[in-house]
Amino acid sequence: MTADMDQGTPDDEGREDCAPRRILEIFAVKWTSMALHTLHARLGGCARAGVLHRSLPGISKKMLNQTLREMEASGLIARRVRDTRPPAVEYRVTPLGARFVEPLEMLYDWARANSDALDALQPRPTSRRRQPSASLAPPRALADHGDHSIG
Numbered sequence: 001m002t003a004d005m006d007q008g009t010p011d012d013e014g015r016e017d018c019a020p021r022r023i024l025e026i027f028a029v030k031w032t033s034m035a036l037h038t039l040h041a042r043l044g045g046c047a048r049a050g051v052l053h054r055s056l057p058g059i060s061k062k063m064l065n066q067t068l069r070e071m072e073a074s075g076l077i078a079r080r081v082r083d084t085r086p087p088a089v090e091y092r093v094t095p096l097g098a099r100f101v102e103p104l105e106m107l108y109d110w111a112r113a114n115s116d117a118l119d120a121l122q123p124r125p126t127s128r129r130r131q132p133s134a135s136l137a138p139p140r141a142l143a144d145h146g147d148h149s150i151g
Contacts, residue, residue, distance in 0.1 A: 026074065026100070031059055031067040033104055036076060039093050040101045046092040058128070076100060 015021075027033045038055045039047060047055070053064050068091055071077045076097035082088040093101065111118060 023103075026076075027104070029067065029070065031056070031063060032071060032076075033107075034059075035064070035067050035071065036093065036097060036101060037104055037108060039077065039091065040098070041105065045098075046090055048088055048090055052091065071097070 034056055035052065038052060039045060042055055043051065049064065049068065052068075053059065053061060056064065059067075068077065068079070072079050072091075075094055077091045078094050080090045080092065082090065
């Protein structure tokens, strides 16, 4: 096996460490993409944790701190403690993080342009997405109890 295969090349998409799986691993964490997008697009690439927290409705402080730690450990953002009283902590998108912003913004742009397609999706059982009142009944395929297994 070559050294570059050990790094997870894009050529071998069946591997657990292939490029598509690694990108999904980063953005599978619920708040990572929102935090990176918000830091970049809404806060100019740099913000204190409190400002970021107020910019992300629905995230707890504990989850934000955990997400920021993971993003820092992966190299997407950098943490800087300013020598002020009290100390101020800023988070800044790194050059590496900026490389991940481009495809993320493309995905967000697609989502904005195709909100009807997103609205047509059935929410997952764990989703917090609000459903229109006309859609409160489960879809027919979920409502009947027949065998709907595939294959």
